[in-house]
Amino acid sequence: MVLGAGAALVAALATAPAGAAPSAADAGQGPSPAGCANRVNDTARKLVECVRTEDLWRHMQAFQSIADANPGPDGHASRNSGEPGYKASVDYVAKLMRQAGYDVTIQKYKFFYFAYVGVPTFREVSPTPHDYTVVSDWNPGQSTGTASAALQPAGGIVLPPTPTPSSSSGCKASDFSGFTAGRVALVQRGGCNYGVKVLNAQAAGASGVVIFNEGNPGRTGVIAGSLSDADGNRIVPTIPVSFTSFASGSDLLSQYRQNPASPPVMNLDIQAKVDPEADDYNVIADSKGGDPNHVVVVDAHLDAIYGAGMLDNASGSATILNVAQLMRKVTPRNKLRFIWFGGEELGELGSSYYVNNLSPSELGKIGYDLDADVTATPNYVVGVLDPAGVDLFTRVVSTQFPPQVYEPSKVARDVGIDYFNSIGKKQILFSPIGTDAEQFNLAGVPASGVLTGQDCCKLQSDVDLFGGTLGNFEGKVPSDDGGCVDNPFRWCDNLSNNDPKVLTFMSKGFASMVVDMAFDTKVLGAATNPRVRPLAPKAHPASRGAPAR
Numbered sequence: 257m258v259l260g261a262g263a264a265l266v267a268a269l270a271t272a273p274a275g276a277a278p279s280a281a282d283a284g285q286g287p288s289p290a291g292c293a294n295r296v297n298d299t300a301r302k303l304v305e306c307v308r309t310e311d312l313w314r315h316m317q318a319f320q321s322i323a324d325a326n327p328g329p330d331g332h333a334s335r336n337s338g339e340p341g342y343k344a345s346v347d348y349v350a351k352l353m354r355q356a357g358y359d360v361t362i363q364k365y366k367f368f369y370f371a372y373v374g375v376p377t378f379r380e381v382s383p384t385p386h387d388y389t390v391v392s393d394w395n396p397g398q399s400t401g402t403a404s405a406a407l408q409p410a411g412g413i414v415l416p417p418t419p420t421p422s423s424s425s426g427c428k429a430s431d432f433s434g435f436t437a438g439r440v441a442l443v444q445r446g447g448c449n450y451g452v453k454v455l456n457a458q459a460a461g462a463s464g465v466v467i468f469n470e471g472n473p474g475r476t477g478v479i480a481g482s483l484s485d486a487d488g489n490r491i492v493p494t495i496p497v498s499f500t501s502f503a504s505g506s507d508l509l510s511q512y513r514q515n516p517a518s519p520p521v522m523n524l525d526i527q528a529k530v531d532p533e534a535d536d537y538n539v540i541a542d543s544k545g546g547d548p549n550h551v552v553v554v555d556a557h558l559d560a561i562y563g564a565g566m567l568d569n570a571s572g573s574a575t576i577l578n579v580a581q582l583m584r585k586v587t588p589r590n591k592l593r594f595i596w597f598g599g600e601e602l603g604e605l606g607s608s609y610y611v612n613n614l615s616p617s618e619l620g621k622i623g624y625d626l627d628a629d630v631t632a633t634p635n636y637v638v639g640v641l642d643p644a645g646v647d648l649f650t651r652v653v654s655t656q657f658p659p660q661v662y663e664p665s666k667v668a669r670d671v672g673i674d675y676f677n678s679i680g681k682k683q684i685l686f687s688p689i690g691t692d693a694e695q696f697n698l699a700g701v702p703a704s705g706v707l708t709g710q711d712c713c714k715l716q717s718d719v720d721l722f723g724g725t726l727g728n729f730e731g732k733v734p735s736d737d738g739g740c741v742d743n744p745f746r747w748c749d750n751l752s753n754n755d756p757k758v759l760t761f762m763s764k765g766f767a768s769m770v771v772d773m774a775f776d777t778k779v780l781g782a783a784t785n786p787r788v789r790p791l792a793p794k795a796h797p798a799s800r801g802a803p804a805r
Contacts, residue, residue: 298586298775300768304675306582307767309760315574316566316632316759318348320751323564329373329529332747335560335570337599338369338534345558346537349577349596356584358541358594365609367599369534370398370492375745376526378498383520384511390745392737393504395480397450397497400528403464407520408439409509410457412447417471417502421446426453426467429460437461440522442508445470449805450499451483451491458495464524466498468505476502482804496526536598538606541580546591550780551621552773553593553701554579555607555692556628557600560749561742567730567753568710568741569600572628575706575763579770588774590623597692600629607692611699619699619787623780624773626668627693627705628766632759635714635724635733638683639707640672641665643697645685648709654687657697664702664779668769672706675768679761682721700787702779706766708758710741 286305287295297303319335326341328334335341346362353360376396378388381404388394410432412425424447425431435441441457443465450467457465469475479499483491512519539558556572559565573596580594599605611619627641639648643657643665669685676683686707688694693703709718709729713736719726724733730753731739731746740748773780 292582294585296585297582298588298771300675300771303579303582303767303771304764307578307760307764309756312574312578312759312763313756315577316570316751316754319345319570319573320564320566322348323560329371330375333564333750335558335565336371336562337367337536337559337602337605338531339371342559342598343537345573346539346596349539349558349573352577353539353541353580353594356581358543358580358584360539360541363538363540363610365536365538365606366533367536367602367605368490369529369531371529372396372744373527373529376496377523379523380508381521381523383515383518388500388504391478391743393478394498394500395478395744396526397454397467397481397483397493397499398528399454399483399493399495399497400526400530401464401494401496403440403496403522403524405439405463405522407442407466407508407512407522408436409442409512410435410453413444413509415471415506415509419472421470421472421475423447423470426456429456432456432460435460435462438463440464440466440524442466442468442505442512444468444505445475445479445805447805449484449486449488450481451485451804454483454493454495454497455485455491458493462495464496464498464522466500466505466508466522466524468500468508469502471502471506479803484804488804492530496524498524536606538598538610539596541594543583543586543588543592545587546774547589548591549621550590550623551593552590552770552776552780553595553622553625553696554770555595555597555625557598557606557692558596559598559601559606561601562744562749563747564750566751567632567749568630571632571754571759572630574759575628575631575766578763579767582767583771583774586774590774590776590780592770592774600692604692604695607695611695616787622696622701622787624664624668624776625693625696625701625703626766626769626773627688627691627703629691629705630708630710631706631762631766632754632756633708633710633729634753634755634758635729636708636755636758637714637718637722637729638676638681638762639686639709640669640676640683641688641691641693641703641705641707642669642685643688643703645687647687647689648707649711651715654689658700660700661697661702665697665704667702667776667779668704668773671772672704672765672769675765681761684718684721704769706762708762711739712736
């Protein structure tokens, strides 16, 4: 693959030694960079003092250069799965890990690839011309096509909205009784998966669909949702789909009702590249030493979503890459398996594929998982993963995991907590839901890790613990517009969306967890570790927390 203009820089960074010149913040701390690169960093003291901002940031610069040199179909810097920038990231990591002496394999699997080509457009042509701004006024559904036609509402719309959800507009074929083929269908959120509404509209001859929010408390703003059928299977309609707010949808409905003979004329254009059998990759690097019957997986997802993906998750990828390089001379008690997963942003695809394709024997050898997912958030929290913790977004405790994961997950968790306490940093315990560690917990493998927050919203309780401001964890701060990471068409999850100081102390905390588990006998003491296999891969919408209905 040709890297393009950034190739020289990336190549230079890829061949740099693990111990580059220290930053001002690291100067005077511990041994020289060369000393760190060449000694056996087999204790937390030795390893942690060698985790340096300069080394971490060099990897971050390399990932940014890769993204810049490999634009996606929309013309913007990208490291998304299925695109050249992701494969270049895979090659970069694999090269460095081979140079560090690890046994490296690339695991390939297939996935459903979807990417917008250009910026979708949505506008009212008449009687009140209006251009809707993507993200702030509307979000495109994962669909493709062009519609320019009069609007017609489907049946089942409930106005005014009831105090609790009650609409099932578009959920039945009969909701499109009398629908004029060729028109753009207007449907209200509620009652069934969004994709069911779209399939019914498409069957009725609609040329496009506008889905507006229901209007109940908590259901007023612009929707961002996934399209799935009644069984939860992903669909990609061949007619364009717009998600919008209750205010925009009710305004269009009002215009229609005022003059049904001359309804609003809409223009909706969504162009996309779709490949149901695209290639994706996991990078797997095993330490040469360590008991192969006692394996500690150390992982981060390497893929981005909607662009360069520097915070989510070049930061975590840089964290585990730096730790792996610094441990290259260590002979651990337990074999270390560093994995950079693909497809996490699309529903934990890489980790799900990896876990579900292990034999029962190989799965039983994995005694622990450590996950680094977002480690450099500017308006940060110090999150330590715990299957009994709260979800980052809902702040609700999940009870979905096998009972045997809870107690042993505390082992590395508490090592991380002890480190952060030692540097005066408070912590919050977060569930692994939405991270690759979730797949290991579901399979009965205890897990912990670190997470510093993304999107919105940081709560007052977080501010009380960690300082900073309410609202966005990253992107525009202070704001509550949702940040850079999971918002398409902003393309702002770049280097500037990361705090190198946060990256450094979080990486140090994570390093202390890794080296402790490398020599653990408390959890990884049995000859084999009985595991359970998940009944089905656990998947999430591409945008974490994006509703399907």
